[in-house]
Amino acid sequence: MPKLSYLKALNRALGDEMDRDESVFVLGEDMNFALTNVTAGFLDRFGPDRVVEVPLTEQGFTNFATGAAMAGRRPVVEFQIPFLLLLVFEQITNQANKFLLMSGGQRSVPVTYLMPAAGWRAGWGAQHSDQPYSLFAHMGVKTVLPATPTDAYGLLTTAIRDDDPVVFFGPLAALPVREDVDYADLGPIPLGKGRVHRAGTDVTVVALGHLVHEALAVAEELADEASIEVWDPRSVYPFDWAGLAESVARTGRLVVFDDSNRACGMGAEVLATAAEEMRLTAPPKRVTRPDGAIVGAVPELDVALQPDRAQLAEAIRAVLKSPGW
Amino acid sequence: MPDSLALYRMIRYIRRFEERSLDLVRAGEIVSGMHACIGQEAVSAGACATLEPDDIVLSSHRGHGHLLAKGCDPKRVLAEMAGKVTGIDKGRGGSFHPSDFTAGVYNATGTVGHGAGIAAGIAWAAKRAGEPTVVLSFFGDGAVTQGALLEGFNLAGLWQLPVVYICENNRYATTLPVDTAVSGTITGRGEAFGIPSSSVDGQDAETVYAAVSEAVDRARSGGGPSLLEMRTYRYHGHHTFELKTRLKYREQSEIDEWKARDPLDIQAARVPEADRLRVDAEIEAELDEVVRFALESPRPDPADAMDHMYADGFRPRAGVSL
Numbered sequence: 001m002p003k004l005s006y007l008k009a010l011n012r013a014l015g016d017e018m019d020r021d022e023s024v025f026v027l028g029e030d031m032n033f034a035l036t037n038v039t040a041g042f043l044d045r046f047g048p049d050r051v052v053e054v055p056l057t058e059q060g061f062t063n064f065a066t067g068a069a070m071a072g073r074r075p076v077v078e079f080q081i082p083f084l085l086l087l088v089f090e091q092i093t094n095q096a097n098k099f100l101l102m103s104g105g106q107r108s109v110p111v112t113y114l115m116p117a118a119g120w121r122a123g124w125g126a127q128h129s130d131q132p133y134s135l136f137a138h139m140g141v142k143t144v145l146p147a148t149p150t151d152a153y154g155l156l157t158t159a160i161r162d163d164d165p166v167v168f169f170g171p172l173a174a175l176p177v178r179e180d181v182d183y184a185d186l187g188p189i190p191l192g193k194g195r196v197h198r199a200g201t202d203v204t205v206v207a208l209g210h211l212v213h214e215a216l217a218v219a220e221e222l223a224d225e226a227s228i229e230v231w232d233p234r235s236v237y238p239f240d241w242a243g244l245a246e247s248v249a250r251t252g253r254l255v256v257f258d259d260s261n262r263a264c265g266m267g268a269e270v271l272a273t274a275a276e277e278m279r280l281t282a283p284p285k286r287v288t289r290p291d292g293a294i295v296g297a298v299p300e301l302d303v304a305l306q307p308d309r310a311q312l313a314e315a316i317r318a319v320l321k322s323p324g325w
Numbered sequence: 326m327p328d329s330l331a332l333y334r335m336i337r338y339i340r341r342f343e344e345r346s347l348d349l350v351r352a353g354e355i356v357s358g359m360h361a362c363i364g365q366e367a368v369s370a371g372a373c374a375t376l377e378p379d380d381i382v383l384s385s386h387r388g389h390g391h392l393l394a395k396g397c398d399p400k401r402v403l404a405e406m407a408g409k410v411t412g413i414d415k416g417r418g419g420s421f422h423p424s425d426f427t428a429g430v431y432n433a434t435g436t437v438g439h440g441a442g443i444a445a446g447i448a449w450a451a452k453r454a455g456e457p458t459v460v461l462s463f464f465g466d467g468a469v470t471q472g473a474l475l476e477g478f479n480l481a482g483l484w485q486l487p488v489v490y491i492c493e494n495n496r497y498a499t500t501l502p503v504d505t506a507v508s509g510t511i512t513g514r515g516e517a518f519g520i521p522s523s524s525v526d527g528q529d530a531e532t533v534y535a536a537v538s539e540a541v542d543r544a545r546s547g548g549g550p551s552l553l554e555m556r557t558y559r560y561h562g563h564h565t566f567e568l569k570t571r572l573k574y575r576e577q578s579e580i581d582e583w584k585a586r587d588p589l590d591i592q593a594a595r596v597p598e599a600d601r602l603r604v605d606a607e608i609e610a611e612l613d614e615v616v617r618f619a620l621e622s623p624r625p626d627p628a629d630a631m632d633h634m635y636a637d638g639f640r641p642r643a644g645v646s647l
């Protein structure tokens with residue numbers, strides 16, 4: 001079976017959708033040289049009318065995409081660095097995402113915002129290492145964070161076909177992941193549908209994005225101590241609350257492993273919802289970046305601010321040891 | 326040249342529509358209050374008279390004139406302002422964020438200046454589809470200090486898109502006089518991007534019509550975007566909150582000077598009195614109906630508050646889980 005990398009999965013999903021639907025086009029910076037590799041080969045394949053190189057004008061081209069979408073196109077807007085999503089946070093959350101409601105349901109804005117390298121970049125410094133997916137979930141923008149090439153293919157496909165704005169986060173640390181796949185098995189994956197990566201009975205670890213792979217490694221390391229379920233929501237908004245509830249019903253215990261800042265991050269939301277609505281037999285824990293973390297430019301310091309395997313192992317042991325409420 | 330009487334009719338219609346709307350604001354029927362365009366009607370009337378039905382308008386917060394001149398159903402516009410389900414956006418857009426795709430009004434973003442990029446995107450899509458559509462994008466003088474507006478100009482100029490940018494320079498952004506806000510000129514902003522730009526007397530609907538026609542023809546024939554600065558003035562406050570606050574940022578003498586060039590009077594002088602009186606009476610009768618329709622229409626059901634949030638009908642979780 002062929003090996004599929006994460007970036008190749010994005011390339012394939014976007015190319016397949018552009019083949020399938022003439023209204024899909026992609027725009028971004030350095031498109032003519034496919035700098036991120038997501039659009040490798042596209043300029044020859046689809047031409048400059050559908051592979052649109054734009055100047056450094058993020059607010060301008062994000063609004064432009066809103067307009068093109070109102071006029072019946074399905075733009076995919078590529079961003080090179082996570083902070084650019086902060087620069088256009090208003091254009092996405094306040095304009096594109098509110099338009100269907102403001103127009104009384106007359107017209108939706110089917111734009112996909114593709115961030116194919118989110119999170120920490122060693123040495124790139126504070127302004128290049130954000131992981132802002134929780135912000136979009138907070139604002140009610142459909143947001144996906146696939147961990148594997150297959151899920152990346154499926155969720156990018158769905159994001160493009162979805163009639164609402166969708167932000168796609170590809171975690172940088174997941175880009176090296178490769179998977180043996182049969183191309184025929186690739187297909188759309190619904191939004192708001194989680195996935196059990198490893199079944200278990202003692203504790204549910206909700207792992208997001210690249211941390212899925214770290215969680216799987218920890219579950220393996222601790223296999224003699226406990227049966228750990230690794231559950232991946234895949235979409236952070238909408239979130240598969242029913243899927244999480246099923247997992248928690250099996251295990252009764254919960255740890256969240258989330259690369260967001262602690263306050264108001266997805267980890268906080270998962271714990272709050274589980275506490276309100278699910279039957280937890282012991283207090284849950286989350287492993288996150290610190291409150292308001294600013295990841296700098298020195299790897300030793302940066303790593304100290306990011307959720308890691310050792311913290312997860314400790315949190316799992318603590319939750320398992322807890323005598324209950 | 327357009328029909329002088331038709332232009333008069335539209336100016337008069339917008340004027341009276343807004344005066345009646347102001348009464349409804351005072352009566353508490355339009356809870357948002359409103360940004361009246363009274364004094365600026367010649368811009369809406371003259372500019373939209375140049376358009377074909379399939380052309381597209383992007384409006385602004387001061388947009389009732391744009392909507393009426395582009396052909397939205399006045400009953401449904403007023404119902405929208407009054408928050409009724411019969412409104413053009415089922416009451417979800419209100420006076421500030423209206424759109425009406427049946428009339429080609431695509432958006433009125435509340436983020437001042439950001440319509441310029443949206444207009445470029447719509448125009449790009451139309452151009453690529455080989456459609457002859459032209460997009461008119463309206464904004465105020467306050468927008469010209471927004472970076473996103475200039476980013477929109479850049480894309481429109483770069484790709485020679487069929488957009489006509491219309492800046493209604495009414496000399497103030499809320500309380501801020503244009504001279505204390507804008508370095509350089511408004512038209513200079515267009516020229517910097519290679520966009521043909523000119524400054525036009527916005528009080529004279531026929532002058533507006535001539536200037537916009539030329540720009541629309543250029544856009545439609547592949548000649549790219551234009552920027553037109555319309556020199557105009559609003560006779561009322563920025564928003565009806567000024568009925569209470571009485572901010573004094575303009576001299577009465579300045580207001581009087583501009584009232585001496587009232588767009589309604591300028592156009593009235595061009596039509597026979599008998600026609601004018603007939604049209605005025607028709608408008609009053611029509612507006613009685615418009616107001617009746619808006620007031621008698623039902624308000625939305627709070628149970629429907631989450632309708633139209635997502636295209637696939639996805640329902641967000643409620644704010645409490647019991």
Ligand SMILES: Cc1ncc(C[n+]2csc(CCOP(=O)(O)OP(=O)(O)O)c2C)c(N)n1
Binds near residue numbers: 497
């Ligand atoms: C980006 C942005 N900044 C500030 C505001 C608040 N605001 C709404 S209207 C307005 C004044 C706009 O002035 P202008 O563009 O000249 O239009 P006018 O009201 O004169 O028609 C301001 C400051 C806003 N809506 N958007």
Ligand SMILES: [Mg+2]
Binds near residue numbers: 467495497498499
């Ligand atoms: Mg102004």
